[in-house]
Amino acid sequence: MPPILPDALAAADKIAYLSRAGIFSGLGQGDLAKLADLAMPREYAGGEVVIHQGDFGDAIYFICRGGVDVFIRNREGAESVIGRLAEGDFFGEMALLTGAPRSASVRTSGDALLLWLDKKDFDVFLREHPEMALLFSRILAERITAANRLHERQIGREEQLKKLLFQEEEEHLTRLVGRTKQFQAVEKRVEELSGGAEPLVIVGPEGAAVEDVARLLHFRSPRSGRPFMVVDLGGGEEWRTYRARARGGQKDAEEEARLFEDYQVSTVFGHEGGAMRGTEASRLGCIELADGGTIVLKNVDRLAPGSRERLNIYLLEKKFYRLGGMGVLAADTRVIGTLTAPEGEENPAKVFRGRIPPILLRNRINLPPLSSRRRDIAVIAETYLEKHAALQGKEIKDISHQAVNTLVRYSWPGNDRELESVIERGVMVCEGDTLLAEHIFLGLTPYSEKGRANLLRLGPFRRAFANLRLRGLLQGAMVPALLAIIAVNLTGLAVRGVSVGTALFWYFMLPLLFLSFILLGRVYCSICPIHGLTRLLRLIGSGERPAPKVFGRIGVAGAAFFTIAFFWMEDAFLFRENPMRTAAFLIFLLVAAAAANFVFKQEVWCRFMCPMGYMSGTFACLAAVELRANNSVCSSQCKSALCFKGDGASPGCPMGLFPVSLTSNQNCKMCGTCVHNCPFNSIHLDLRWPGAEIWENREPALVTALTVPAMLGIVFPLLLHQNRHIGGGLAAYTLLFLAAPLALLGLFSLACLTGGRAEWPRQAAAFGFAYLPLAFAGHLACQFPYLLTGWRWLTGAPQAARYAAAGPRVLIVGVGLLWGAWAMRKLSPGRPRGALSAHGALMTAAGLGLLFLAAA
Ligand code: CMP
Numbered sequence: 001m002p003p004i005l006p007d008a009l010a011a012a013d014k015i016a017y018l019s020r021a022g023i024f025s026g027l028g029q030g031d032l033a034k035l036a037d038l039a040m041p042r043e044y045a046g047g048e049v050v051i052h053q054g055d056f057g058d059a060i061y062f063i064c065r066g067g068v069d070v071f072i073r074n075r076e077g078a079e080s081v082i083g084r085l086a087e088g089d090f091f092g093e094m095a096l097l098t099g100a101p102r103s104a105s106v107r108t109s110g111d112a113l114l115l116w117l118d119k120k121d122f123d124v125f126l127r128e129h130p131e132m133a134l135l136f137s138r139i140l141a142e143r144i145t146a147a148n149r150l151h152e153r154q155i156g157r158e159e160q161l162k163k164l165l166f167q168e169e170e171e172h173l174t175r176l177v178g179r180t181k182q183f184q185a186v187e188k189r190v191e192e193l194s195g196g197a198e199p200l201v202i203v204g205p206e207g208a209a210v211e212d213v214a215r216l217l218h219f220r221s222p223r224s225g226r227p228f229m230v231v232d233l234g235g236g237e238e239w240r241t242y243r244a245r246a247r248g249g250q251k252d253a254e255e256e257a258r259l260f261e262d263y264q265v266s267t268v269f270g271h272e273g274g275a276m277r278g279t280e281a282s283r284l285g286c287i288e289l290a291d292g293g294t295i296v297l298k299n300v301d302r303l304a305p306g307s308r309e310r311l312n313i314y315l316l317e318k319k320f321y322r323l324g325g326m327g328v329l330a331a332d333t334r335v336i337g338t339l340t341a342p343e344g345e346e347n348p349a350k351v352f353r354g355r356i357p358p359i360l361l362r363n364r365i366n367l368p369p370l371s372s373r374r375r376d377i378a379v380i381a382e383t384y385l386e387k388h389a390a391l392q393g394k395e396i397k398d399i400s401h402q403a404v405n406t407l408v409r410y411s412w413p414g415n416d417r418e419l420e421s422v423i424e425r426g427v428m429v430c431e432g433d434t435l436l437a438e439h440i441f442l443g444l445t446p447y448s449e450k451g452r453a454n455l456l457r458l459g460p461f462r463r464a465f466a467n468l469r470l471r472g473l474l475q476g477a478m479v480p481a482l483l484a485i486i487a488v489n490l491t492g493l494a495v496r497g498v499s500v501g502t503a504l505f506w507y508f509m510l511p512l513l514f515l516s517f518i519l520l521g522r523v524y525c526s527i528c529p530i531h532g533l534t535r536l537l538r539l540i541g542s543g544e545r546p547a548p549k550v551f552g553r554i555g556v557a558g559a560a561f562f563t564i565a566f567f568w569m570e571d572a573f574l575f576r577e578n579p580m581r582t583a584a585f586l587i588f589l590l591v592a593a594a595a596a597n598f599v600f601k602q603e604v605w606c607r608f609m610c611p612m613g614y615m616s617g618t619f620a621c622l623a624a625v626e627l628r629a630n631n632s633v634c635s636s637q638c639k640s641a642l643c644f645k646g647d648g649a650s651p652g653c654p655m656g657l658f659p660v661s662l663t664s665n666q667n668c669k670m671c672g673t674c675v676h677n678c679p680f681n682s683i684h685l686d687l688r689w690p691g692a693e694i695w696e697n698r699e700p701a702l703v704t705a706l707t708v709p710a711m712l713g714i715v716f717p718l719l720l721h722q723n724r725h726i727g728g729g730l731a732a733y734t735l736l737f738l739a740a741p742l743a744l745l746g747l748f749s750l751a752c753l754t755g756g757r758a759e760w761p762r763q764a765a766a767f768g769f770a771y772l773p774l775a776f777a778g779h780l781a782c783q784f785p786y787l788l789t790g791w792r793w794l795t796g797a798p799q800a801a802r803y804a805a806a807g808p809r810v811l812i813v814g815v816g817l818l819w820g821a822w823a824m825r826k827l828s829p830g831r832p833r834g835a836l837s838a839h840g841a842l843m844t845a846a847g848l849g850l851l852f853l854a855a856a
Pocket of ligand 1: 051057070082083084085090091092093094095096101102103104105106143
């Protein structure tokens with residue numbers, strides 16, 4: 001420990017040292033003597049840490065002899081020197097002036113002599129010399145700006161970032177990208193306004209690049225060498241922390257409003273020590289800190305009345321005073337406000353009149369929504385690609401045409417911010433040198449817990465759900481189970497006059513599977529025996545071919561076709577009455593599935609071909625459970641995407657899905673792999689209202705939606721077949737099996753036309769799913785009599801009239817119809833009346849038709 005030199009340093013020496021500090025050059029001898037009296041000397045050995053990053057600030061230090069290194073540590077613990085200070089310099093002022101923890105650590109580079117001034121004495125000194133506060137704040141602002149930039153550099157991997165940051169800064173400083181007329185109008189306004197110092201507002205829709213435009217204005221202006229600061233007046237994390245500390249449990253709205261106003265005033269104009277509840281320290285506001293530069297006040301319409309008044313005065317006179325301060329201070333900081341425009345509002349500034357200082361509204365830049373300048377999307381995406389590829393250290397140089405098409409077709413409700421996060425996620429999961437359509441995950445709505453209960457909060461359940469070994473065991477057990485069913489069918493074994501194979505598969509397994517779709521979503525798929533077989537096959541080699549492109553194009557249409565064919569075959573060839581055919585059919589399914597999954601990666605059979613997969617995926621949209629990621633956790637904490645990619649120790653998502661982009665149960669097998677892989681507990685398994693997805697999914701899949709009326713259509717021939725009302729043999733049945741789904745699909749398409757041609761795809765995507773409850777109920781009604789037959793067989797009850805279950809069938813279809821009507825009602829806000837009436841009529845007609853057949 002170096003010796004403290006209490007009086008060893010004569011007052012004259014202290015004065016001499018202090019007067020060497022540039023910052024005190026304007027102070028008179030008397031003031032210097034006073035300061036010297038308060039300052040304490042201390043000697044340090046080389047390499048000693050004087051200040052630790054993150055500590056509370058208790059003193060300011062002046063360097064009399066020697067030098068110091070200012071350094072910060074990044075997340076990985078690596079150290080990086082951000083500044084070197086020498087004799088005549090000072091440090092430790094930031095924490096004292098801002099009230100924040102120490103921004104960096106400071107270490108002596110050799111033996112050094114420092115003079116330190118206690119925080120309390122420093123406060124008194126500043127109060128007596130307000131002009132010094134401004135000098136300190138100028139230096140502080142420069143250091144903050146430099147430190148911010150450097151700190152950003154530390155966040156990721158050092159080497160990769162070094163190159164990037166300089167590029168990124170230049171990028172940010174010199175250009176916005178776009179070609180459209182709307183974009184050029186923005187460029188022109190920026191050009192016009194960047195020369196001056198007048199205040200202005202930038203108005204844009206949610207997620208628009210308002211901050212980038214403000215940044216550009218600053219860096220193109222003569223102020224570019226001075227500080228640029230962004231402050232959110234909406235009250236973020238900092239406000240919440242302050243509120244919690246200052247309010248101390250009280251819940252008085254007026255009190256809260258007062259606190260919020262104090263908080264805003266202090267953020268923008270600063271406060272004197274003791275003026276803010278819950279904090280003793282004084283603080284400089286951003287107007288002072290950014291003197292000579294620019295501040296951006298985000299959400300400037302959220303100004304409390306008192307802070308609005310102060311800002312108004314500042315904008316008119318360039319004068320202000322701190323909260324609790326008496327002295328009038330001056331600064332020359334340019335103020336840019338930003339506002340989020342209400343959707344569809346032509347003149348957004350009108351809406352905000354009275355809520356923000358009028359002088360801000362005199363100059364305005366309006367940013368158009370991304371959807372109105374689709375031609376810009378590709379170039380903006382390229383810029384983000386460049387930025388995030390560099391940030392993540394990847395060599396991705398291109399975006400494929402298909403990916404660009406996907407981006408251009410999307411509606412971008414979250415504008416530039418949404419586009420950037422889509423590209424950032426794409427880069428995260430892309431392993432090659434081109435960003436492909438399969439890397440683009442759209443429609444990420446912020447995760448909301450409303451109407452949801454996360455089952456994974458139950459510890460034992462979570463552990464079982466995320467236990468991949470347990471799932472492997474279940475999958476393994478399913479292979480012999482299915483082989484046993486096939487074997488029993490092959491032997492033709494019969495008990496009490498019924499084939500055991502038929503009973504096991506057609507009377508129990510299939511009807512129970514239908515029930516599982518609605519209760520458990522697509523869970524069956526995760527233990528389907530096909531996995532077991534595929535895994536066995538992969539022991540001898542693995543298929544790494546990507547899925548043929550055509551599958552991507554037709555989506556689930558192929559699987560829907562196979563499903564309809566499957567239903568047709570089982571009735572046309574009387575599988576239930578012929579165990580040999582059942583066995584042959586099951587063997588064919590198993591071999592085809594295992595072969596497809598063996599040759600291609602990412603389970604091509606399950607996603608695009610399997611009738612079970614199609615039914616479970618489509619009906620799972622009605623399920624009472626859903627697996628979703630909390631995307632705010634993912635975007636703020638995750639950089640590895642293990643949920644999707646997996647690592648050496650555990651596989652990634654078997655369906656090639658990114659949980660954060662899930663808006664539907666359709667392709668998620670709820671296998672638990674992502675829950676197992678996610679280190680942040682971001683994945684939820686939520687209970688929800690059955691069918692909630694029909695009205696909550698903002699981007700329903702068009703192809704799947706179109707298959708729903710077809711699936712509803714085939715319920716008619718299925719019920720007729722059960723009722724034995726079809727004459728004319730195989731040809732007539734086949735014809736009916738073709739005609740019914742096509743007729744329903746045709747009528748559905750016509751009903752979608754009532755909203756206008758241009759609206760057809762949107763109407764079809766949304767309304768198709770509204771028919772899902774009725775389609776599901778229809779199929780369940782068809783399965784129910786088989787289940788009943790099986791139950792009677794099992795319990796030895798007499799097989800009264802075969803498949804006679806009119807009562808339960810009517811009940812099931814009736815519930816399906818009401819459920820469909822409810823879904824239609826939830827979907828109705830904002831949709832054309834004509835379309836609603838047409839779909840309402842069609843669904844009612846189909847429902848009544850099914851009720852009639854079910855009752856027969
Ligand atoms: P404080 O945050 O109180 O503690 C760490 C000190 O390091 C800080 O005050 C400044 O005095 C100093 N500091 C931080 N960033 C820089 C920088 N970029 N250049 C020089 N000094 C700095």
